[in-house]
Amino acid sequence: MKEILLIGFYQPNEELNRFLSSAQQEFKIPVRYLQEYAALGTGGGIYHFRDQILSGSPQQFFVLNADVCSEFPLEDMLRFQKEHGDAHSFIILATTANRKQSLNYGCIVENEHTSEVLHYVEKPSTFVSDIINCGIYLFTPEIFQHIGAVFRKNQQDVMLDEQCNGWQRAEVIRLEQDIFTALAAQEKLYVYKTDRFWSQIKSAGSAIYASRLYLNQYHKTHPERLATNKDGGPKIIGNVYVHPTANIDPTAVLGPNVSIGTGVTIGAGVRVRESIILHGATLQDHSCVLNSIIGWDSTIGKWARVEGTPSDPNPNDPYAKIDSETLFRDGKLTPSITILGCNVTIPSEVIILNSIVLPHKDLNRSFKNQIIL
């Protein structure tokens, strides 16, 4: 791997720049952010920056959606490409979903013998296939010829349509609908199926689930990254990550599925389960945090209870995925995890249940099922 390019249409800010430079230092690889002038779609985005992507003449490159978590079996995909198709074929990583949930993803029909993609439908309205697109692709530079053809076709369409504002429309290209659908059954596009962990991260609730998947993975591959029960340390249950700079009272009980960030302070008798505590937060003595995300520099008072409702996939269905449901159903806030934005203060002895608290709020009482602005 030579370089990582992040492509998006957001204005870069100081936080992003700090992240880029610390990632470069940590992973010892150039990491750059390329900003689109407008949302160009996944195909349009990489096409717009094709010169940057192709500088250094890579033979292949990966394109990863930013909102997925996975074991990212990239080497397996490279190996698969060598074994199947030819050196110029494109590979989509796929996994199996249940019939109902498959409709929320890109669906793939394959030739079972050759793994060639025969048919691709993005988010179909009726069942097409339980093999779904994971949003992780291996391309060769030739993909730009296919995107370029769509771009030129769009340009012609735009010229014929006098009313529309030219370039922008022509440059918006979606990989799935505009490229994959056309490439199916052309002996170009192949699918590599994985049964390793994979999930979308579309809602805040899925962050806690994704964190569990990564901690499980660490348990198998990097157990040294996880906290253990030590004399003079807190009680650890299951998979827990604690940043070395966190200050944790030995009478606290953490886990399972807990991540504690930089400089967090956790007082005596605190209980944390299924939660993410971001940097600089303070959990005062005997507070209890369950199924929640605590934002940067927030403070939870003594004996306070911050609790959410997990939205995990059905554990009895091996192919179930997390539902990226909307915040409201039938006009009501769906019970979900509790999220505190940054710099929120929760007083002592209150309960915050299934709520979303926006940054910099200083609460003075208990809240249940609310979005607090």
Ligand SMILES: Nc1nc2c(ncn2[C@@H]2O[C@H](COP(=O)(O)OP(=O)(O)O[C@H]3O[C@H](CO)[C@@H](O)[C@H](O)[C@@H]3O)[C@@H](O)[C@H]2O)c(=O)[nH]1
């Ligand atoms: N640079 C850039 N990125 C974009 C743009 N539009 C979307 N993206 C990025 O492309 C990724 C997926 O885009 P979505 O539009 O949110 O699609 P989706 O509903 O997540 O579905 C996609 O991912 C599923 C797997 O998670 C797939 O199953 C599905 O087929 C599709 O690829 C996200 O990381 C999103 O940030 C754009 O204009 N520019």
